Amino acid sequence: MSAPAVSLEGVSFRYPGSEAGVHDIALTIAPGELVVCIGPSGCGKTTLLRLIAGFLVPDAGRIELAGRDVGALPTRVRECGVVFQSYALFPHMRVWENVAYPLRVRGVPVEERRKRALAMLEQVGLSGFAERLPAQLSGGQQQRVALGRALVFNPHALLLDEPLSALDAATRTTMRDEIRRIQRQHAIASLLITHDQDEALSLADRVVVMRDGRILQDAPPQAIYDAPTDAFVANFVGRANLMDGTAAGPAAIDTPLGRLRTREHGRKLGAPVRLLIRPERIELATDTAGENVFAAELSRDRFFGASRRIEVAVGGGHLEIETNARDTVRRIRIPPDAIQFLHDTQGGGTS
Amino acid sequence: MLPRWITAFYLAYLAIPIVLLMVGSFGSLWLNTVLPTGFTLAWYADVAADPSFRRAFVASLAVAAIACAACLAVGLPLAYAIFRARSKAIRSLARILYQLPVALPPLVLAFGFILVFSSDTLPWLGSIWLLAAGHIVLGLPYFLQTVVADMQRLGLRVLEDAAESLGSSGWQRFMHVVVPSLRHSILSGLIIVAALSLGEFQFSNLVAGFLNRTYPVVLLQAFYGATGFACAATVVLLLLALAAAVAGGVVSGGGSRLRSVPT
Numbered sequence: 001m002s003a004p005a006v007s008l009e010g011v012s013f014r015y016p017g018s019e020a021g022v023h024d025i026a027l028t029i030a031p032g033e034l035v036v037c038i039g040p041s042g043c044g045k046t047t048l049l050r051l052i053a054g055f056l057v058p059d060a061g062r063i064e065l066a067g068r069d070v071g072a073l074p075t076r077v078r079e080c081g082v083v084f085q086s087y088a089l090f091p092h093m094r095v096w097e098n099v100a101y102p103l104r105v106r107g108v109p110v111e112e113r114r115k116r117a118l119a120m121l122e123q124v125g126l127s128g129f130a131e132r133l134p135a136q137l138s139g140g141q142q143q144r145v146a147l148g149r150a151l152v153f154n155p156h157a158l159l160l161d162e163p164l165s166a167l168d169a170a171t172r173t174t175m176r177d178e179i180r181r182i183q184r185q186h187a188i189a190s191l192l193i194t195h196d197q198d199e200a201l202s203l204a205d206r207v208v209v210m211r212d213g214r215i216l217q218d219a220p221p222q223a224i225y226d227a228p229t230d231a232f233v234a235n236f237v238g239r240a241n242l243m244d245g246t247a248a249g250p251a252a253i254d255t256p257l258g259r260l261r262t263r264e265h266g267r268k269l270g271a272p273v274r275l276l277i278r279p280e281r282i283e284l285a286t287d288t289a290g291e292n293v294f295a296a297e298l299s300r301d302r303f304f305g306a307s308r309r310i311e312v313a314v315g316g317g318h319l320e321i322e323t324n325a326r327d328t329v330r331r332i333r334i335p336p337d338a339i340q341f342l343h344d345t346q347g348g349g350t351s
Numbered sequence: 352m353l354p355r356w357i358t359a360f361y362l363a364y365l366a367i368p369i370v371l372l373m374v375g376s377f378g379s380l381w382l383n384t385v386l387p388t389g390f391t392l393a394w395y396a397d398v399a400a401d402p403s404f405r406r407a408f409v410a411s412l413a414v415a416a417i418a419c420a421a422c423l424a425v426g427l428p429l430a431y432a433i434f435r436a437r438s439k440a441i442r443s444l445a446r447i448l449y450q451l452p453v454a455l456p457p458l459v460l461a462f463g464f465i466l467v468f469s470s471d472t473l474p475w476l477g478s479i480w481l482l483a484a485g486h487i488v489l490g491l492p493y494f495l496q497t498v499v500a501d502m503q504r505l506g507l508r509v510l511e512d513a514a515e516s517l518g519s520s521g522w523q524r525f526m527h528v529v530v531p532s533l534r535h536s537i538l539s540g541l542i543i544v545a546a547l548s549l550g551e552f553q554f555s556n557l558v559a560g561f562l563n564r565t566y567p568v569v570l571l572q573a574f575y576g577a578t579g580f581a582c583a584a585t586v587v588l589l590l591l592a593l594a595a596a597v598a599g600g601v602v603s604g605g606g607s608r609l610r611s612v613p614t
Contacts, residue, residue, distance in 0.1 A: 053516055075515045086506055088513035092531045101527070102517040153518065 005189030011061030081150030256317030477560020
């Protein structure tokens with residue numbers, strides 16, 4: 001395993017006169033890895049990015065870029081390519097001049113920097129736009145210029161602060177794939193900040209979920225979705241049925257729905273547990289065969305074309321189900337392997 | 352329909368004195384009639400030949416140029432400091448302070464100048480530099496307002512963050528990003544300062560003294576003489592104001608055209 005390109009250890013920062021900030025952050029990004037940091041607004045994800053870029057100075061902790069402690073270095077010499085939500089293109093410079101700007105301040109002669117800027121523009125799919133002004137480009141095109149400008153000087157890391165949130169839905173999906181393609185091509189360690197779970201799951205090698213200035217979970221997208229550590233993560237990434245229950249046997253939990261058969265959970269009889277069942281894992285049952293089949297009373301039924309979101313009352317509880325079946329809802333079946341155990345037993349919201 | 356009539360009336364209200372001045376400046380005789388009689392260019396020749404008007408014209412241009420240069424040298428760093436001020440309270444306080452001269456009559460400023468600069472220790476009353484100093488005070492609020500507003504609109508802070516992350520030093524950021532991206536508002540701010548300076552009367556009249564009177568101050572004297580001469584002298588000032596207005600319109604129009612291309 002090679003040394004991480006970005007490494008944070010015990011990093012804390014608090015905005016003067018407020019409680020907001022980040023606390024005791026540990027994070028590493030391997031060369032070529034794309035880490036997506038996700039969380040609600042005010043969770044500290046942008047603060048984290050600004051700390052790495054050097055716009056903010058941590059109160060405590062150690063930040064390393066390419067194995068070098070950069071704590072004392074100003075932003076200017078940290079060699080991080082930053083892509084901003086508002087693109088932050090220089091309005092008076094032509095597209096190629098924007099991309100060539102990092103080379104200009106490094107003293108690269110004009111012919112060479114123009115050549116390198118044009119090559120970079122081709123990589124980001126903007127050949128032919130070099131002589132335009134930023135205001136003459138669409139949002140997606142401007143973001144491509146910003147991406148090219150952040151990469152042209154071969155930085156240690158690429159930091160993207162909500163790069164897609166100012167774009168319309170269709171462009172966003174295209175740009176998502178483009179960012180991934182270009183990031184792979186450059187094999188550059190990257191941190192992308194977002195509040196969009198689809199973006200996080202589809203882009204990331206690893207997802208970091210933050211809340212109140214702390215990292216709640218740091219895992220590959222699938223692990224975040226399938227094995228969230230707590231109710232907050234479960235709720236924030238994807239939709240979730242959360243319920244409290246008590247262990248009623250080595251593979252059984254008593255819940256408001258009734259007794260659920262589960263996999264072996266290893267908890268003591270009567271111990272409180274918190275369960276997660278993803279809506280798309282619940283099946284509509286036509287008969288009573290198998291385990292965990294319950295009579296269900298339909299309370300809401302919404303059709304979204306490709307899927308259908310149903311809310312049902314089961315026993316003393318409620319469940320949200322996502323299915324593509326068009327059947328009438330009478331019974332539901334919860335496969336035992338669809339039931340996840342969360343680490344926390346209390347706290348966090350339910351929806 | 353009504354807005355159109357109001358517009359027409361207002362334009363006529365603006366234009367009639369100007370038109371009358373124009374007509375008067377070309378008329379050879381204007382005594383107790385609605386319009387003057389005869390056509391002559393003599394009044395303009397007289398104004399051009401009058402040494403005190405020639406001198407005042409040059410003095411006005413010099414004062415305006417000094418005021419503009421000083422507004423640029425002082426105003427740009429000041430605008431930047433206000434924009435970058437750490438707390439919102441400081442920014443608001445700075446705004447109140449720098450807008451204060453707008454609310455005060457220039458008369459107050461002139462009295463202050465006379466009190467300070469008529470003494471034996473600072474006997475500078477009547478110098479061109481002192482005139483320019485007063486015009487700086489009067490013009491700076493408009494310059495700051497224009498430039499600070501543009502900084503906020505552009506999101507200059509993020510642009511600077513971007514430049515910094517790309518390896519740009521403080522001085523490079525200022526020269527490569529701050530100044531060029533603000534060039535339209537800097538220019539239109541300076542045009543406002545020049546226009547204010549060229550047309551300023553109250554302050555200049557009290558502080559100018561006899562040697563370095565500005566054009567509007569000398570213009571007042573013209574009204575004690577021939578009507579045609581006064582009209583012609585006024586038209587010269589009008590043309591200067593018009594030039595400033597057109598320049599301002601071109602600059603701000605050019606700026607907004609550049610920025611409003613649909614994305």
